[in-house]
Amino acid sequence: MRTLRLPWQLAAWGALSGRERRRRLLNVTMFGLTTLAAALTVLPLLLILGHLLRTGLAAVEPSLFVRGPAPPGQSGGGIAHALVGSALMVGTAAVVGIPVAVGVGLFLHENRRRAAADAVRFLADVMNGLPSIVVGLFVWATVVLRMGHFSGLAGALALALILLPLVLRTTEEMLRLVPRELYEGALALGAPGWRATLAVVLPAARSGILTGALVGLARVAGETAPLLFTALGSHFLTWRLDRPMSAVPLQIFVYATGPYPEWHRQAWAAALVLLGFVLLVNVAARFLIRPPDR
């Protein structure tokens, strides 16, 4: 850790030339500005976390995790139905989205010098920038209208569509980071190209891909917009994906905009739970980045 001494506190300050003094002053100024920028970046997160802890922590009690909603206006109740809904939909999105994303990532890696890969990569980037509410509308038009009702499955598909471009790009990046010598080493042993990729390169990139998938899952777990007219939300606990379903962010939206103080309390608590989950996943992902077997 370097300690910053102000330039004029240096013993030799008086002996320095004007040019030297200017250089040191500039150094201190720039160091100060970049530190300020860093602080401004971290500050909002700390403020959010602090506020959530202050307002939400009091409402985080065991019943929050095991009870469904209480009748409007009454106290008690919880968000168990939203937790179950989030887990089911995010889980389904993972099962549907991650294998496809890894497959496309492999396709991009294998065909990296072909125009097809450039096209797919570009479209994935466009898809990544798609407003999530548009994804929700798309799933509403294609799935919800056709099925005739809102469902957790439609919500999961919307989440999978958001997850797909995220995980596919990290997969490609992670495959690209695997040293070429590993691929060539496998070829030199008489392995066909596909075998070298699947048996050597993909496992070598495994922890990175897993990390990308986890971060992607944490991101979609907090999505509200794509669920609004797909999963819709529900006041009842259900395990059936063909029914309308609640999710934690949806529940926060409903409770926060509702008229009852008890709902507001629980919205803060749910927000804290959601944020805690996202932080937890990010910390877990950080540990996964370490290379395997070391």
Place this chain on the structure above:
Amino acid sequence: MHVETPRPVPPVTGAPRVDTPVVLEAVHFSFWYGATQALKNISLRIPERRVTALIGPSGCGKSTFLRSINRMNELLPRTRHSGDILFHGQSIYRPEQDVVQLRRRIGMVFQRPNPFPKSIFDNVAFGVRVNGLARHRTELEGIVERSLRAAALWDEVADRLHDSALRLSGGQQQRLCIARALAVEPEVLLMDEPASALDPVATQKIEELIYSLKERYTIVIVTHNMQQAARVSDYTGFFLLGELIEFGRTEDLFTNPHDERTEAYITGRFG
């Protein structure tokens, strides 16, 4: 399959008389990366069960030539070649040549040890499994042990075969890579500066290993270390700017070079 037909070796200018059958032969072989010509009209013969060293300054084409022998270069975009390389008298570029099969018969050890991020056992077993060379587990274990013994690594790893290969030292990793190459029973072993990333003790072990391996394998080794070439090889080729300047018995080339550029290089006047 290996056909035991000793090819008559006509006295080409600069070509040494070889006392064993020719396994690999380059015939007016040239190679380009895009517009850059990396190899110019290389012709040489590599004899069976001998160590052939390729020396020369950086960028002289010796590694390119080595990587042409198992067709590893063509993975790069915009490469092309002219002339030919013959393996047991047959072109490695002929259309019906299966390149995967070619690479099984011509193994390769790379400059930087490149063990897979798997266990020691799985590293050696990889090629065996890929090529379906073992019918059952016991046979596979036998092959793994034999290969590790042949690479002089068995005694150091026998009790930790299922540890990660990445935990081994650099020298051990390189011997593991040699064991891995031997496990698929190649005829030729290509070594691309196999000791350049290793310390002197590990280097010496690799050199002793090369010396023992030539009883069974044809070895082509690229090295920028002339002492190493002189110590381990029977034949030496000197490359300069993409050309093969001189090729001959190692002792002849080092004691009585025909070309003044060879002499200048081995006496350390450039390079």
